[in-house]
Amino acid sequence: MQDRLGAVKAQVQAALDRAIGALPPGELRDAMAYACAGGKGIRAFLVMESARLHGVSDAAALPVATAVEALHAYSLVHDDLPAMDDDDLRRGQPTVHVKWSEATAILAGDALQSLAFGLLADPAIGDAATRRLVSAFAQAVGGAGMVWGQALDIAAETARQPLTLAQITELQRGKTGALIRFAAIAGPLIADADMAPMAAYADAVGLAFQIADDILDVTGNEDVTGKRVGKDVAAGKATFVSLLALDGARAEAARLIDAADAALEPYGEGAGNLRHLARFVIERDT
Amino acid sequence: MQDRLGAVKAQVQAALDRAIGALPPGELRDAMAYACAGGKGIRAFLVMESARLHGVSDAAALPVATAVEALHAYSLVHDDLPAMDDDDLRRGQPTVHVKWSEATAILAGDALQSLAFGLLADPAIGDAATRRLVSAFAQAVGGAGMVWGQALDIAAETARQPLTLAQITELQRGKTGALIRFAAIAGPLIADADMAPMAAYADAVGLAFQIADDILDVTGNEDVTGKRVGKDVAAGKATFVSLLALDGARAEAARLIDAADAALEPYGEGAGNLRHLARFVIERDT
Incomplete structure (x- = not known):
């Protein structure tokens, strides 16, 4: 799997570099490229x-994979802003607003979101699949998906009492879950097939x-995770x-990995990766 | 024309209310609706x-018109942020970050951009037209369009010498021009017709x-314009x-309106509105 992951990362990085490299030169473009690296x-x-x-x-899937990574990069840039999580370190480097400015970070995030949607219009995907992808992507990102989860997270910081398990599970479903779900259902979405197992x-x-x-935030090493x-x-x-x-958290993560395994049943051997x-995902140290 | 403008405004406002009303309730949704009003x-x-x-x-055009207004609303919310133009008044009301918070303003803008792209996936538009629209919209918004223009504008504020006429014309082509251009070419883009006259x-x-x-910034009345x-x-x-x-500015604006008239020649009487x-556009006081 690590070989294939490395190959995909390289392909997507090249596609991001091409898409961002086609934009007018300047700070905005530099910040976008920086946010997408690593x-x-x-x-x-x-x-x-x-x-x-x-x-x-692969020709149809690559622009979608690239869109998902561009979108993920935008979300990190905005989440790191002083008005949000106020982080100064990401992937072992200064965050975009620290390296440039808040204005550049806001704009680079905005432009990465546009770039991501634009990638879904790649003709190799097919028009009907593009429509389905754009619709699902907008749902995954916007006011009922990732952004909604981040808004709950920010609100929780100033709330009088800490969230319950049910509440942080709900929050996570939006904040990190929605984009992971979109990525996982991209195949059946493009092929117009049953999305239930991948979902x-x-x-x-x-x-x-x-x-x-959450475990890494307690046990992790900043030099390895590249973030605070x-x-x-x-x-x-x-x-x-x-x-x-x-x-308890480790046991719950292990239980979930068994559930993920079970969900892949219909795909048999092909789902090894x-x-x-x-x-x-649960054994990484970064 | 004013009647038709009023009717379109009402239709688009209803479509925005429907789209935003379908999101989970909370501050984020409230801020999105607030930003889209007026x-x-x-x-x-x-x-x-x-x-x-x-x-x-109209069934195919309305979601596109709604998308353009949602996108415009996002751009105003982000442009008004303290790190950008730092405005406290918009459409006669406190700006989103003043009424709620910077975090909510950033997130509401982000979610409005997603919402706008999602509207372009309306089945009434047709799959091939959706693909063309998404591609053109991403170009109009992102790192070579509106966001790029705003980045130039922010950079100009800290530059040692004021911009030349050629430079502010170029900046405007992105900052306000790109979305207006997208709106104007939406018809031929959906119909797959010649876009040159509308462009x-x-x-x-x-x-x-x-x-x-720019003229209104000098001659305008805050009570009428609803902004500083x-x-x-x-x-x-x-x-x-x-x-x-x-x-000179008034003469240039008048010259441009004559040019706009001339561009509409192929459409004859039908282009009256x-x-x-x-x-x-040049006679308004708001």
């Missing part, structure tokens, strides 16, 4: 594997991913670790 | 008239619109008025 490529990998399992060509897989993996993030750790504990924020304790990805 | 509806009107001239049904019309009207804005005036002069910013003087709109 990701883990997990979401792009999900798109490519989901596409392969549904007989969708069930994604919901389990997405939640496990967030639990692993210990922030949630310092802020007294409710997380899966604060609510379940470390052992996705099974490995699910384990990778 | 616009002039000029861009929506451009879409609907451009569609009508090209035999495109020429839009470029003239878009530039005239910006010149009129005199900001450009106070900031020593280069505008069409500072570079051409009031009389668009001719009126061009005059309205």
Whole structure:
């Protein structure tokens, strides 16, 4: 799996460089390219594997994988802003607003979102599939998806009492889950096939991913994760670790990976990479 | 024309209320709805008239007109942020970050951009037209369009010398011109027809619109415009008025309206509303 993940990352990075390189030169373009560098490529990998399992060509899947990574990059740039999570370190580098300015960070994020949608209009995808993708992408990102989850997260910071387990699960479903789900269903969405198995897989993996993030915030090493750790504990924020304790969180993540495995049943042997990805998500140290 | 503009505004407002009303309740949704209220509806009107001239049904044009207004609303919310133009008044009301918070304003803008792209996936538009629209919209908004123009504008504020006429014309082509152009070519884009006449019309009207804005910043009344005036002069910013003087700016705007008229030649009598709109753009006091 690691080989394939590396290959997908390289392909997507090249596609991002091409798309961003076609824009007028300047700070905005530089900040966009900077924000897109150095990701883990997990979401792009999900798109490519989901596409392969549904007989969708790499030519049709690659622009979608690229769109998902551009969108993910935009969300990180905006989430890191002083008015949001106020982070100064991301992927081991200064965040965009630290390196340039808040204005440039806001604009680079905005332009990355546009870029992501534009990539879904690639003729290789097919017009009907493009329509389905744009509709699902807008839902995954906007006021009922990722942005909605981030708004809940920000609101929770100033709320009088910490969130319950049900509430942070709901929040996660939007904040990190919605885009992971979109990536995972991209294959059946393009092929106009049943999305239920990939959606069930994604919901389990997405939640496990967030639990692993919460565990890393407690046990992780800043030099390895490339972002600040210990922030949630310092802020007294409710997380899966604060609510379940470390052992409970690890057990819940393991249970979710079993659920993800079970969801892949219909794909048999072909889903080996996705099974490995699910384990990778909770075993990573970054 | 005013009757038709009013009717289009009402239709688009209802469509925005429906789309935003379908989102989960909360501050984010409230801020999105607030940001979409009270616009002039000029861009929506451009879409609907451009569609009508090209035999495109209202059912196909309305979601595009709604998308353009949602996108315009997002751009105002982000442009008004403290890190950008730092405005506290818009359409006669406190701006979103003043009424709620910077975080909510950033997120509401982000979600409005997603919402706008999602509207372009309306099945009434047709799949091939949706693909063309998404592609053109992404270009109009992103790192070579509106966002790019805004980045130039922000950069100009800290630059050592004021911009030249050629530079502010170029900046305007992105910042306000790109979305006006998209709105104007929506008809031929959906109908897959020649876009050149509508593009020429839009470029003239878009530039005239910006010149009129610069004139209003000097001559306008805050109670009527609903936004702060005199900001450009106070900031020593280069505008069409500072570079051409009031009389020169008015003459240039009038020349552009004649050019817009000439561009509409192929449409004959049917383009009456668009001719009126061009005059309205430079005669408005808001």
